[in-house]
Amino acid sequence: xxxxxxxxxxxxxxxxxxxxxxxxxxxxxxxxxxxxxxxxxxxxxxxxxxxxxxxxxxxxxxxxxxxxxxxxxxxxxxxxxxxxxxxxxxxxxxxxxxxxxxxxxxxxxxxx
Amino acid sequence: xxxxxxxxxxxxxxxxxxxxxxxxxxxxxxxxxxxxxxxxxxxxxxxxxxxxxxxxxxxxxxxxxxxxxxxxxxxxxxxxxxxxxxxxxxxxxxxxxxxxxxxxxxxxxxxx
Numbered sequence: 001x002x003x004x005x006x007x008x009x010x011x012x013x014x015x016x017x018x019x020x021x022x023x024x025x026x027x028x029x030x031x032x033x034x035x036x037x038x039x040x041x042x043x044x045x046x047x048x049x050x051x052x053x054x055x056x057x058x059x060x061x062x063x064x065x066x067x068x069x070x071x072x073x074x075x076x077x078x079x080x081x082x083x084x085x086x087x088x089x090x091x092x093x094x095x096x097x098x099x100x101x102x103x104x105x106x107x108x109x110x111x112x
Numbered sequence: 113x114x115x116x117x118x119x120x121x122x123x124x125x126x127x128x129x130x131x132x133x134x135x136x137x138x139x140x141x142x143x144x145x146x147x148x149x150x151x152x153x154x155x156x157x158x159x160x161x162x163x164x165x166x167x168x169x170x171x172x173x174x175x176x177x178x179x180x181x182x183x184x185x186x187x188x189x190x191x192x193x194x195x196x197x198x199x200x201x202x203x204x205x206x207x208x209x210x211x212x213x214x215x216x217x218x219x220x221x222x223x224x
Contacts, residue, residue: 008152031210042202042215043155088154092210099145099170100213102154
C-alpha cells in the first residue's frame with residue numbers, strides 16, 4: 001500500500017539551513033506536498049512540486065525530488081526560530097481520487 | 113472569508129456515547145475530507161467526499177460515518193465512542209483533487 005516516511009525530529013541553530021527528508025512509495029503520484037503545522041493549529045500548505053520536476057525554489061524554501069529513489073526533501077535556508085513547527089510530507093494518490101497520504105511529520109526545533 | 117470551520121474545538125465523551133463533529137467551508141470547494149492525527153503517526157484519512165452526495169472511505173473508516181448533503185458541510189459522526197478514538201480530528205477542503213487543501217483548526221476529542 002501507500003506509505004510516506006519521515007524522520008521524527010530535527011534540531012538546528014538559527015541561521016543554519018534545515019533539510020527535512022521524506023520517502024514515498026506510490027510512483028503514480030502527480031503532486032507531492034509540504035505542509036507546516038504550528039502548535040495548536042491546523043496544517044498550512046508550504047509548497048508543492050509536480051512529479052515531472054526535479055527542483056522548485058520559493059524564497060527560502062527549496063524542494064528537491066528524486067523520482068528514481070522516491071525521495072523528496074525540503075530545504076529551509078537561514079532557518080529562524082519562527083520556523084519551529086512540524087513539517088509534513090504528503091503525496092496524492094491519483095488513482096484514488098487524489099487523496100493525500102501524509103508522513104508522520106518532522107518536528108523542527110530551531111535554537112537561538 | 114472564514115475558510116474551513118470546525119466545531120467544537122474540544123470535546124470529552126464517555127465510552128459508548130455518540131456525537132457529530134461539524135465541518136463547514138465557504139469556498140465552494142468540491143473535495144472535503146476528514147483526518148485524525150495521532151502522535152508519531154501523521155494524519156490518517158478517515159473519509160472523503162468529491163462532491164455533494166458522494167462519500168468514500170479512507171484508511172481508517174471504522175467507527176465513523178459521514179454524509180455530504182450540501183457542498184458546504186461535511187459532518188463526521190462517531191457512532192459509539194471508544195477510547196481508541198481519542199485523537200485530534202482535522203477537516204480539509206480543496207477546490208478539486210490535487211489542488212491545495214485548506215485545513216480547519218482541529219477538534220481535540222478525548223474518550224474516557
